[in-house]
Structures are given as C-alpha cells and as structure tokens.
Amino acid sequence: MAQEPFAAVDVIRAKRDGDRLSDEQISWVVDAYTRGAVAEEQMSALAMAIFLRGMDTAEIARWTGAMIDSGERLSLAVSRPTVDKHSTGGVGDKITLPLAPLVAACGAAVPQLSGRGLGHTGGTLDKLEAIPGWRAALSTAEITRQLTDVGAVVCAATPSLAPADRKLYALRDVTATVESIPLIASSIMSKKIAEGSAGLVLDVKAGSGAFMKTRAQARELARTLVEIGTAHGVATTALLTDMSVPLGSAVGNAVEVAEAVEVLRGGGPADVVELTLALAREMLALAGIDTDPAAALADGRAYETWCRMIRAQDGDPDAPLPKPRHVHVVEAERTGTLTKLDAYAVGVAAWRLGAGRSRKEDPVQLAAGVRCLVKPGARVEAGQPLLELHTDTPDAVPTALESLRGGVVVAEPEHSDAPAPGGGIVFETVRG
Template sequence: MPVNFPELIKLKRDGGELSLADIHAFVQGVKSADIQESQIGAMLMAIWQKGMSDEETLALTKAMMNSGEVFVWPEEWLVVDKHSTGGVGDKVSLPLAPALAACGCKVPMISGRGLAHTGGTLDKLESIPGFEVNQSVEQVKQILQDVGCCIVGQTETLVPADRVLYALRDATSTVESIPLITGSIISKKGAEGLSALVLDVKFGRAALYKDLDSARHLAQSLVTVGNRLGVKTGAVLSRMDAPIGRCVGNAVEVCEALECLKGRGPDDLTELVTALGGYLLWISGHCHSLETGKIEITQKLKNGDALKKFQAMLVAQGVPADVAHSLCSDATNNFQYMKKAAHQTELKVPQDGTVLEIDGLALAQVLHKLGAGRTKSGEKIDHSVGAELLVDIGQWVMKGQTWIRIHHNSTELSTHQRSDLQTALVIGSSNRYKIESRVAEFIYPK
C-alpha cells in the first residue's frame, strides 16, 4: 500500500508522534526519491518546529544508518572515531587520528568539507600534494589494516539518505534541529561500525550553539542515541570563541597540525587532542581512566609514534613518499610543499594592553571572503588563504606590535576587511587575565 506522505507531514506538523513504520517509510522515500523534495522540506520544517521524542530520534537515526552499507570489521579490532560540531581553526582530527592509531586503535575517520565559516578536515588535507580523500570501502579496509587510520570522504554507499537530508536542511534553514543533527551525525558514525565514539560539541560565538546549556542538550541527545545504537559514546563540551591554535585556513592549519604531531603544538590544540583521545581510550575500554588515556596520547605525540602513523597515512592516501617523509621530518619547513598565497599582510596592535579576546567568527568570515571557504557545496576554495595569529590571549602587547599575518591572493585587503580584523582583537588594561581551558565539561555514557 503506497505511503501517504502528506498525512505523515500533517501528523508531525500538528505535534503528533511518528511510528517506527512512518519514519522508516519517510527515510526510504528520501533514499529512493519516491517523496518529492518539497515534501521532504515540509517534513524537515515540521520536525524543526515540533521536535521529536527520544524514540522518534532513535528510529530516525537507525533508519538513516540502515539506508546504505554498514561497515563490518574483524572482531579483534578496536574501532573508534571522533566527531566535532565545527569550529574555527579546528584541526584536531589531523593529529588525533594517528595518535589513536599509534595506541593500537583502528580509526576510519569519515570527515566533511567546510561550509560557511567553519573549516573542513578534507579541505585541509587536500592542501597536501597528492592526498586523496576519496577511497573505496576496500581501500579503507586495507589502509586500516596497514596503517591503522585514514581520513576520507563519505562513500556513495554510506548513509545515502543523509546526503539528501543534509543538503535540504541547509536549504530549508532547519540545520539547528537537535533530532536532525543527531540523526545525521550518529547515523554516519553507526554505519562506520564503531566500538566507541567521542563527540566534541562546541559552544561560543564561533559555534553553532552559543551557550553551554544548548550545547549540553545536543550532547546529551547524541550520547543517548549513540549508546542505544550499541556504540559506546561520550562527549566533550569545548569553548569555541577564539580560534583553536594560532592558524586558521587550510594549508596553514596542516602545518600547525604537523607541529602538534612533532610534540610542539600550541597548548589549546594539544589540550583538545589529549582530552578527546584520552577520553575515547577510556570509554572504549583500552585503559582504566581518563587520565591514563590522556597520558598515553601525550606520549604518542612526544615520542614520534603518532607522527609516523600520519606519514604512513599520507603515503597510503596518495602523497608521494618523499613529500610525506619531508613533511614529517623535524628539520622541514612545512610550507615548502604547500601552495603559497601571493601576498602576506600584517596588522598592528592599536594600543598597549592585555589580549582579552580574539573573535574567531570575525576572523573566519574575513578569510571566507578571501577564498578560504565556500558558500555552497562543491564550490572551489583557495587552500593558500589563511591567517597566523602572532599573539596569545592573556599576553601583554605593545602598540604597533604585529598581532596577525594574513595570507591572501587579492592584491590588498579592503578597508572593510582590515576594520573587521582589527575589531576581532580585544585589548584591555588588566595585566592579570585568567585563561580558560578549552574543555568545559565531559558528558559520560549512561
């Protein structure tokens, strides 16, 4: 009997609860294109307005996960992954995946591209000559067997319903819906066949959720559904006001990630890598506590084991061996293999004082307009565009001191762009400033 999609839309629009069969029919209709795009948009808006119960959210996630292939790994593998809700300067995945692999885990990290002001892990890696993000299922399995980690794009067979829904959520302004976010993220991670998952849920000016309570609400939904799907799932709530680390962009972030892998990354980046990695090792059963997990990740960054895994992953995903070796060499200038911007512009501190804030969102928006980001899926980006922060929050600075270096290919920065960048820097008179930890809270599996 044909499904009456208008009736399902009306049911949800009026605040009713969809049954398991209703939700399964909707997702299958999305996958097979039996439901019109306008009807999908109407259902998304109804969900955004009326929400979903825990049971509906779980059913939606399961139906999406089972709309395509679900990976199956050897029983002896400890398969783990991490997902971030997006931020500015967030290159955590690049050192984290190989660090986890160095601890004996298998990490099939399926990542995304940047959209709007948030950067994408795949875009960053594609600034490395030869790096291929598109790998078949068999290639992913082989890389995990040989190396232990890979960072790839979503395959055609993995959660095909999500590709349709994800694009239409953006087009229909329903991105913020917690049930839809949960379904999108956890369906893909469930289809990866994971043993354990850690979620980096960000809050602040440069995050999707601006306050801690909203981020906590999303994290609880993600953790609950992930665990009910049989994946040991936990979350970390982290602050996203200032950029992570000192670099924002694609090529420049890869270079900073390499510094982290060489044991000398910026403190906040290293804190996130060790916290997320340590937490994942703990909840997966690899170690007995969060602290021992953090110590193990720290050791893998300091002793070079994580760097070796990253080098092996580069080669396995298409980077010439000599380039991969040179990038991971301690003596190498990492920029020599990256596409360089034609121009660099430095801006000066306007007054003496303490750096109180650096607005990550304002900075990212300028870089986006210079070509570092995209406004729609498939749009080309300029990997060479980026920024280097030359001061730290809490640092006392002098008028005329250089605080930021912008890499760009336009002839010069506009007056408006310069103004926006200078507004992102907040200077205060206090010489005593307490620097907050990036990690605000852990959400534990129940």
Template sequence: MVDIIQAKRDGRELTKEQIQFVISGYTAGTIPDYQMSALLMAIYFEDMTPLEIGALTDAMLHSGDVLDLSAIPGIKVDKHSTGGVGDKISIPLAPLVAAAGAKNPMISGRGLGHTGGTLDKLEAIPGFNVDLTEQQFIDQVTTVGTAITSATGNLAPADKKIYALRDVTGTVEAIPLISSSIMSKKLASGTDGLVLDVKTGNGAFMKTEERAAALARALVRIGHLAGIKIIALLTDMDQPLGFTIGNALEIQESIAILQNQGPADVRDLTLTLGSHMLLQANLADDLTGARHILEKHLADGSALAKFKEMITAQGGDAGVVDDPTKLPQAKHTIPVLSTEAGMVTGMATDQLGVASMILGGGRQKKGDAIDPAVGIMLHKKIGDRVANGELLATIYAEEAQRPDVQAMVSEAIHLGPTATVPPLVHQVIE
C-alpha cells in the same frame, strides 16, 4: 503522510513504523519535498522524544550502505567534531591514537561557511587522496591503524536528501535533525566507539552551552541505543583553536603538535580526546594512564612517524613533514597591527572564519574552489597583553593588499583592561 505530519504538528510521538515509512518513501522519491518540508518544520517546533530520534537515526542509517569493518582486528574508535574555526584536531589525533595501537577509521567532511573541513586541509598535502574505496579504507586501517577519507558510496543517502532540504527550509538548527544526521553517518561508518567534540561559543554552530549540552545529550542517547561506546565533550569555540586558520597553515600547526611542539590548546585537546579514545579501545585503565601513553608517543617521535606513514599510504608527499615549503605557499603576507594597548578580552571567532573564507580558504556554497595557501595566523589569544602597534595577526593572501580582510580581522579581536580566559573543556556528558 498527511496523518504523520498532523500527528507531529499536534505534538504526538511518531512510531518506529511511521518514521521508517517517511524515510524510505522520501529516499525513494515517493514522498515529495513539500510534505517532507512540512514534517521537518513540525519537528522543529514540536521536538522529538529520545525513542523517535533513535528510530529516525536507525532509518536514515539503513537507507543505504553500512560499512562492515569486521575484517579490521580490535575495537574501532572514532572522533567527531561539530566544527569550528581552526579546528584541525583530527589531523594530529588520528596518527597519535594509531601510534598507541588504536584502530581509527575516520570518515570526514569538507568545510562550508566559516568552519574548515578536515578533507580540505589534508588535500593541501600534495597528492593526498581523500577518496579511498571501501576496500582501500579497510586495508589501510588494518595495516596503518588509521585512515581519513570522504564518505564512500551510498552511506546514509536519506541524510543527504534531508540535509539539503533543511538548508533551504529554515530547519537546520533542530536538535533531533542535527543529531540524527550526525549519528546516522557515524553509525553507518561501522565504529565501535565514538568520542564527540561538541563545540560551544561564538564560533560554533551551537552558540550557547545550554544548546550545545542538549545536542550532546541527544547524540549520546542515540549512541547508547545503538550499543556503541560513546562520550561527548563540550569544548570551547569562543576563540579559534591554535593560531592558524586556513588549510596549509593548519597542516603546519598539526605537524608541530606531532613534533611535540605547537599551541597549548591544540595539544591539550588532542591529548584529551585521544585519552578517551584509548579508554574506549581498552588500551588504558584510566584517563591519566591514557594521556601518559599518548604523551610518550609524541615525545619519542612515533606519532610523527605514523603521520608520515598515513600520508604515504594515501598517496601524499610525506616530505611536507620535514619541509613545510612543500605545502602551498601564499604570495603575500599582510600584517594586522593593534591600534591600542590592552589585553585580548574576546574574539568574534565566526568573523575570523569568514575572513579566511573570503580570502579563498573556505566555501560560501558547495562546489566552490578552495585556495589551500591562504588564511590567517593569529599572534595573540584571549588573556594576552598587546602593545599599541603590536602585530595581532598575519594575513596570507594572493593579493598584496586586502584592506577588507584586514578590517575584519582587526575588528574581530577585542581589547580591554582585563580578560577571563575561557576553559577549553566546559562539560563531559556520558
């Protein structure tokens, strides 16, 4: 292990055998944390070649169980987002592509910090079970076309150990480590095609487009080496997606999309990502045709019906679709009013996410309880005009007064004379 640490410290390429030795030894507990920490820091400073990243991903992928989805007929396609504020896209996307005939096995995660987790949002639906067994998962994808669940059993255990170490050693941001972490879990979940939604902007993990593009390229290279269909879209996180931040609120907005309504940006991104998924599943000839298919399933109600079917299959109360009062409701609403006139020029997106977390809508550390009812509803987006005293946002809280959160939300929405609306999709990387 010392030789391997020194080799990477000096900028040399590690062999597949060396990387396998590290991952199997660390997973088994024969390599101590202090040596793994040294190697992670060497990787942080010296980077890794595409072949090294591919070998690292493969070793982490095979450190535990790999799902066998061969019993599910057809091409299995999935989508992964690097996370952002108000990013509820998976929730309308999964039933929409399933209604169009795609098989969509989706293993998702929980929220930590200012980004929300898909599983937490779904658990706002009374009774919804996100802990399916492997067989339940396979059966539901086969019959319903989609299922969203937590990681089952022993998927990529090396990643769990290494991620926990990265979190306390200042090595989280290393692109080889991020990309191998994401792709080891996704490849272990048995998908044939993967559409990546890599966020960029002040509310994203990758703040600059340059860093986001570097991560996207690394992810796509791993997918190609693994032999799956893969494409990455760099999408905007300089403002929250849609108008809602918070678990039950985001479920309501997701339902609105499936009712062929809802915010334009959430609808557009759902259709864009879904179109690429249909292409990967060989269910359309081009993006225009794929989008037309998806728009038809929104318009005729079949996507909404598929969502109800999915909720029922996972033990939830599908009545929330027609009666949103069945979702958890906050005790109080608190207005945030503008103190000046102007145009919304920008937002401190991560600050809005943190404000929702402080209300109880997110976790500061693993294991924190979540209040599904609380959150924030925005009433303005970048480029919208605002009058003095106009409503900028509504806070949903358990307390009648939250001046701390009011101040955070107010300060996060920036006004000025003119604004440039950021594009929703910045780049497509194949």
C-alpha cells in the same frame, strides 16, 4: 509507478504544526528523499519545520535509524579495537589530523570518516586536500586495508554509507538549519553507527564559534548523542569543550595542516595539544588500551604514523603546502590588552577569504585562512600584528575585515578586563 504511502506536504504540515511524526512517516520521508521522490524544496521545508518545532527522543531515534537504513553498514574486519571521534565543528578545529595517527600509534584502529566545510566551520577533508596528491575517496576494501596496515584512515564516507545523510548534510548548510539538535544528532550518529566502530568519543563544542552557542545547548546535544550511541550498542563518551576563541593559531586549510604537523612533531599551540591528548585518552580508554598518548607524541611515533597515513592515500607528507597569493596583516590600533578574539568572527573571516563555501557546490581555496598571532589576555603595542589574512583573492579582504569588526578588541590598559591566559578547554564529560 507505485503509489507513495504518504504525501510529503502532509508530513511537512504535521511537523510545522508541532505534531509528532510517526515511525512510518519518518521511515518513508527519509527513504523517499534518498531516492528522489521527495524534492529538495520539500526536504528544505521539513528541515526548517524540524529546526523550529524539534523532535522527541523517539522521533530522533527513528530518524537516525532511517538514515542508517538508507545505505549499508561497514564491517571492519581488523584485529585492533576500533574507536572513532567526531567533533560538532568549530573554528580552527584541526584536532582530527593529529588525533587519528596518535591513537593509531597507541594501538587502536581509527576509521575517521569526515566531511567538508559546513557554514563558518572548516571541513577535515578540505584541509587534508591541501596536501599534494592526497585523496579523500576510498573504497571499503581500501579503508579496511589501511586500518590493518596503518591503524588510521581519514576519508570521505563511502557512497553506500548513509546516503540520506550526504544529501541532507549539504542541504542544511544552505538552508539555515544546521543548528538543529535532532538533525545534528541524527547526522552524526547515523554515519558513526553505520561505519561500525565499537567506541566513539564526541567533542561537543560550545561558544560563539560553535553551532551550540551555550553550554546548556551543548550539554543537551551531548546527552542526545550519547543516548543514541548507547542504544545502538556503541560505547559512547562526549567531552564538552570551549569554542569561544579559535582553537590554536591557524584557521583555514593548509595553515591548519601545518599546525597539526607541528603538534605531531612534539610542538604546536598548548590548547591544541591539550584537547588532542584529552580526546586520545578517552578513545584509548574505550578501546581498552592502557597507555599514555603523550609519549607517542614525544617520541615521534604519532608523526611516523601520520606520514604513513598520508602516503597510503597518495599524499606526500613532505611536499610544500599551498601558499596564498596575498597576505593582509591586521595590526593593533592601540596599546593595551587583547580582550576579545571571537571565534565566530574569525571563522566568518576565513570563510570570506575563501577557506569555506557559501553553496554546497562551491570550491575552496586551499591556501586561504587566518593566522591568529595573539591570544586573548596578551599585552600588545599599537601597530603590533594581531592577525594575518591569507587569500588568493585580494578583493575578499574588505568583507573579511568587516566580519572581524567588533570581534577583535584591544582595550586601553586601565579598562582591560581580559581573562588571564590559560584555563582548561574541556569543561564537562558525559558518559553512557
């Protein structure tokens, strides 16, 4: 067996002590982890050291390059301009579901390689698997064919695409290292650059339900992502968006699919429609397509494309979605105004109900989740339903309710300082 050029413990120690890792150290440790020469516990320690000590721009660039080099790059031989979108993760963030078919209906090709639930945020693949028959795993040939025939595909990354990221993505979830800007940026951009899209729009979220809690953190991440994309020749734009309140009314798997279909049929919550159209306009601009995506929602083209996209992956868009075995209603304890509906609290509640996973190998409940019946700023009466908790395991309800403690607040009218309903969800744009 050939001698390894570095020892993992030396790389871990260097980053633990705040040193800059060399290009050679980074290239080796990512490759060695991918092939199993660096153990899970060693990469866990290195991920925590990176989380605590950070990385400079050059380190992040090399780490991203090493992740790309761990696998193959897709060559998307399609006639349409290719453009993709990625969200940094939020609560109730089902935007990919209506967005991909909407942008495809307007003439672009959208190769959306998505992931599964990470922490308190849901995973796009978990949501789509609530559709009977739908499959996430596609070959490169299937992806290319679907992009040609339909214009949109939402699927899992192929096994050959950034395999280092697949291992590290799951590891971060269970080692409290998700919220690291270098690890988030390299994870996102290694997959997106390797998948071969010419343009990329990023939805970088800020707020309690996001991994970036403050707008300053979100702005730093957005700039890092845009810099990486631009350096690799991918036209990249980032929208900074609010994630202090759950997006839309549905949080979970099947419930979010149902809400996405409402949007595709010309309805749905105003905030979901607003963000879907904002991202669609940026994607179409990068693709060089001058058209109004709102028209494709209104005239049914986006919904038709959705149905074709789901059927192409063996799903039945007309089949009933899974229903929960148990629904618990959370009622207002007093008359007043809903002053707080904390995204993180709702996300954790949905996770506890079974919509998410605590360990990377855990299954999820397709019917689990939360329906938010009232938005902050609304007047409510004592006894009025505020939330519905959906689960197949009623024993999970008490822990979900504990997660909501302090996150859902109704104030007496004279003490209410709730914001007025409305306001834009996009608060900044970062361009390359």
